[in-house]
Amino acid sequence: MDKEYTILPGSSVEQGELRKNSIGAFRLLWQAMGTMSIAADAAYLLTGVAFFALGATPLSILLGIIFYLFIMNTGYQFSKYVSSSGSYFSFTGSSLGGKIATFQGWNMIFYGTLGYSGFGFLGLAAFITLINPTYSGLIFWLPIVIAAAFVAFLFTWFGIKVSTEYQIIGGLIEVAILIVGSLIIIFNAGSANTIDVFTTKFLPGGIPQLFYSMIYSVVLFFGTTLSITSLAEETKEPQQAVGKALISTVFVAGITLLLVSYAFTVGYGPTLMSNFANSPDPGLVLFRRASYILFALLIVFTINSFMGYNVSVSNGNSRIFYRFSRDRIMFIPKAVGEVHRKHGSPAMAALFVFIISLVPAIIFGLLYGPEAGGLVMLYANAYSAYTEHIIVSVGLPLYARKIGKFKLLQHLVFPVIAIGVLAAVIFFSLYPSPPAYPYNMAAYVGIGWIPLSGILTLIELKLHPNVVTKAGQHNIKMPPPLMQEESK
Numbered sequence: 188m189d190k191e192y193t194i195l196p197g198s199s200v201e202q203g204e205l206r207k208n209s210i211g212a213f214r215l216l217w218q219a220m221g222t223m224s225i226a227a228d229a230a231y232l233l234t235g236v237a238f239f240a241l242g243a244t245p246l247s248i249l250l251g252i253i254f255y256l257f258i259m260n261t262g263y264q265f266s267k268y269v270s271s272s273g274s275y276f277s278f279t280g281s282s283l284g285g286k287i288a289t290f291q292g293w294n295m296i297f298y299g300t301l302g303y304s305g306f307g308f309l310g311l312a313a314f315i316t317l318i319n320p321t322y323s324g325l326i327f328w329l330p331i332v333i334a335a336a337f338v339a340f341l342f343t344w345f346g347i348k349v350s351t352e353y354q355i356i357g358g359l360i361e362v363a364i365l366i367v368g369s370l371i372i373i374f375n376a377g378s379a380n381t382i383d384v385f386t387t388k389f390l391p392g393g394i395p396q397l398f399y400s401m402i403y404s405v406v407l408f409f410g411t412t413l414s415i416t417s418l419a420e421e422t423k424e425p426q427q428a429v430g431k432a433l434i435s436t437v438f439v440a441g442i443t444l445l446l447v448s449y450a451f452t453v454g455y456g457p458t459l460m461s462n463f464a465n466s467p468d469p470g471l472v473l474f475r476r477a478s479y480i481l482f483a484l485l486i487v488f489t490i491n492s493f494m495g496y497n498v499s500v501s502n503g504n505s506r507i508f509y510r511f512s513r514d515r516i517m518f519i520p521k522a523v524g525e526v527h528r529k530h531g532s533p534a535m536a537a538l539f540v541f542i543i544s545l546v547p548a549i550i551f552g553l554l555y556g557p558e559a560g561g562l563v564m565l566y567a568n569a570y571s572a573y574t575e576h577i578i579v580s581v582g583l584p585l586y587a588r589k590i591g592k593f594k595l596l597q598h599l600v601f602p603v604i605a606i607g608v609l610a611a612v613i614f615f616s617l618y619p620s621p622p623a624y625p626y627n628m629a630a631y632v633g634i635g636w637i638p639l640s641g642i643l644t645l646i647e648l649k650l651h652p653n654v655v656t657k658a659g660q661h662n663i664k665m666p667p668p669l670m671q672e673e674s675k
Contacts (some may be wrong), residue, residue, distance in 0.1 A: 203513070203524060205272060205506070206346075206531030207663075209421040214351040215432035216439070221354040221499030222414040223440040224306075226361045226485065226492035228407055229447045229470045231310045235562050236407075236448070238464035239622075240400035242389020242457030247397060248448040249385060251404030252441040257605040258405075259433060261580045262412035264597055266429040268590060270419035271661045272533075273510035274412075274503070275579050280659015282582030282589075288659030289516050289647055291578055293640035295507060296517065298571035302410060303500045303540075304548035305564025307339070308332040311493035313558035317467035318486065328557045329549065336545045339497035343505050343537040346530035347421055350498050357495050361488045362443055364481060369450035371477040376453040384449065389457040398615030399622060402569050405612060407444065409572050411436050414503040420663050421531075504540045509533035514658045516647060555625060563629045569616075570633035571640075573609040580605045 210218075233244070240247035262278070271277035276295060280288035312328035312335075342350045373380060387393055415432050419425040447470075454473045455463045463469045471489075475482040511517050512524030519539070527534035551560035580602035587598040621627040648655045 212428035217354040219436040221495035224496035235403040241460040247404040255408040270425040272506035274417040282586035285658035294571040301568035304544040307497040308548040309561030339501040340541040372450040372454040505536040509536040566629035567633035
C-alpha cells in the first residue's frame with residue numbers, strides 16, 4: 188500500500204475532490220445490494236426479527252419493505268437536486284441549514300459506526316463461530332473482527348471500481364443461491380405452506396410485539412439509501428442514476444428477502460420460530476435439509492455477504508467522513524478529507540473509519556459476545572438512524588418549496604407517513620414496556636445519544652459558529668442537459 192494521497196493540480200482529484208464519472212447506476216445497485224447483504228441478513232439479522240415477530244416474521248419483513256419505501260422517498264427526492272458525498276448530512280444542510288446538519292452529523296457518526304461494526308464485524312464473527320460453537324471464544328472471534336475491518340478498509344482504499352466489481356460478482360451468485368434454496372424449502376414444506384404467516388395468528392403479543400420486530404425489519408433496509416447517495420459525486424449523471432439504483436435495490440432485495448423469510452418460517456414451522464430465533468445458524472439447518480451443495484454454497488456466500496456489507500458500508504461511511512472533514516465540523520482532523528492521488532478514493536477517511544469502527548466492536552464483543560453484542564449495537568443504533576430519517580423528511584418539503592419544485596404527494600404526504608412510521612416504531616419499541624435486558628440498555632443508550640448530539644452541536648457552535656452555520660452546503664453542479672430538462 189502506498190501513501191499517494193496528496194492532490195495533483197489538474198488531475199481528476201484536483202483540490203481534494205473525489206474522482207468524477209467513475210460509476211453508473213448498475214454499479215450503484217450492487218453497492219447498495221452489498222449493504223443489504225441478504226444472505227448475511229438471513230443468517231443473522233433475521234433471527235432478530237424472528238425473536239420478536241415469531242411466526243409473523245414474513246409479515247414483519249413485508250411491512251418493513253412497505254414502510255421503507257416511504258422512508259426511501261425522501262432520499263430519492265433529494266437525490267434529484269443534491270449530489271454530495273455527505274448524503275443525509277448534505278440533504279439536511281441544504282434544507283434546514285448548517286446547525287441542524289451538524290446535529291445530523293453527530294447522529295450519523297453514532298448510527299453509522301455502531302451499525303457497521305455491530306452487523307459487519309460481530310455479525311460475521313457470530314456466524315462463523317456458530318457454525319461450530321466449540322470455536323466461539325475470544326481467540327476465535329477477535330481475529331475475525333479485525334480481519335473483516337481491515338479487508339473492507341483495503342477495498343475502500345483502492346477505489347470504488349474495485350469495490351463494485353467485487354460486489355457485482357458476489358451479489359449475483361448470492362441472490363441466485365438464496366432464491367433456489369428458498370424455493371426448494373417451500374416445495375418441501377408441502378401442506379405447511381400458509382398465508383397465515385402474513386397475519387398475527389402466530390404472534391401472541393399482537394401489534395405491539397410486531398412493532399418490536401420492526402426495529403430489525405426496517406433496519407434491514409437502512410443504509411441502502413446512504414450507501415448510494417454518498418457516491419453521487421463519483422457517479423455519471425447522478426440526478427438520474429441515483430434514483431434508478433434506489434428503486435432497483437428495494438425491488439430486488441425486497442422480493443428476495445421476503446421469499447427467504449417465508450421459506451424459513453414455513454420450513455421451520457410458524458409455531459417454532461422462538462426456537463429458530465435462539466438456534467445457532469437456523470437458516471443453514473434448513474438449507475442443509477434442502478441440499479448439501481446449497482448448504483455449502485450458502486456458508487461461503489454468507490461469509491462473502493457479510494464482507495460485501497463491510498465493503499459497501501466502508502465505502503459509504505468513508506465518503507461521509509470525508510465530507511465532515513471537508514466541512515471542518517465534528518472535530519474531525521483535516522487530513523481525513525484528503526483524497527488518494529492514484530485511486531481517487533477517500534483513503535484517509537477510510538483509515539479513520541477503520542479505527543473508530545473496530546474499537547466498539549471489540550468492546551461490545553467482550554461485554555456480550557459477538558452474537559448478542561452485535562444485535563445490541565444494532566438495536567441501539569436504530570434510534571439515531573430513525574432520527575436521521577425524520578430530520579431529512581422534515582426538511583424535504585421546505586427544500587422543495589425553496590427551489591420551486593414542491594409536489595404535495597412526494598414532498599409532503601410521503602414524508603409525513605415516513606415520520607409517522609418511524610415515530611411509531613420508536614414508541615412501540617418502549618411501550619407498553621422496554622424489551623428485556625440487554626436490549627433495554629441498548630434502547631436507553633440509543634435514545635440518550637440524541638440529546639448528546641444536541642449538546643455536542645451547541646459546543647461546536649460556540650467554538651466556531653461560522654463553520655457550523657455553513658455545514659452541509661456542498662452540492663456538485665448539475666449537468667447542463669438535466670438542468671434544461673428540470674427547467675421545463
